[in-house]
Amino acid sequence: MALYDAPRLFGFELESTENLSFIPLVVRFNLDRFGQRISLDQWRRLPHGDRELLARFPVEDDAAIEPNFDRALAEMLRTHTDAVPETFAPDSDPIWAHTDVVPETVIRQSSLCGIGLPSLGRWSELSPFQRYALAKLSRKSEVNHDFVPAMREFGLAD
Structure with missing residues (x-):
């Protein structure tokens, strides 16, 4: 599977990632799926080109990218951060992978933000990456500033 031509960022992330100063959801998605974790400091110590490359990896469920993502990340970290x-x-059954239930955290975050809950039908129509994004943005018990923009971008809120 080929890399994307450009970093895979949601519209609501463009400002919040501050030109890849923060770890974008596409990278978090692949880190979580492949059982890897890096610190924000390690991320920021990578050259911009390396951060951009990591943000170009696919988000489709394709095991063929795992060794490439793993090798690329490991080499970048070794070279630039020692x-x-x-x-x-990794979670073998993440809640975002389920299309038969809207996660409780997404329901809670919707309530905290004062917006309507996504219907089960709309939730099931989202891509796995979109469901991951909403689950990731709603994991804490306080309002996430990107949650409502994400819901709007995904067509789940006005």
């Missing part, structure tokens, strides 16, 4: 990514066992 570190390796922390590894962990």
